[in-house]
Amino acid sequence: MANTVSAKKMTRKIAKRTAVNRSRRSRMRTFIRKVEEAIASGNPNEAVAALRAAEPEIMRAAQKGIVHKNTASRKVSRLAQRVKALVA
Template structure:
């Protein structure tokens, strides 16, 4: 258990940050799920719209340090590739 006042404050800050990061991660996963569902339905227009909405959320989470930047780029790239394949 934290003994010093600074350690106690650090624990409070960590708890707050954890809640924010958890909410942000959940939000991104919801956006990604919507893209996956649109791809599964075979509707390219809906999939493209969902991807357009999901991309800034993923980038924002990567910028805040919730996800690694490469992970966000990789996910966007792979989803874009799959959405493009629907139209072909």
């Protein structure tokens, strides 16, 4: 348990940051899930729309440090690849 004032303050800051990061990660995963559900349903128009909404969310998560930039790019790339296969 934190004893000093500065350590107590850091635990409060960490708790706030953790809550924000958890929310952002959850939001990103929700958008990814929507794309995957659209792909599973077999509706190309819905899948394209979901991907267009998800891509900025994924990249924003990378920008905020929730996921690594390469991880975000990989996720977007693989989703786009699956949507493209569905459309074709």
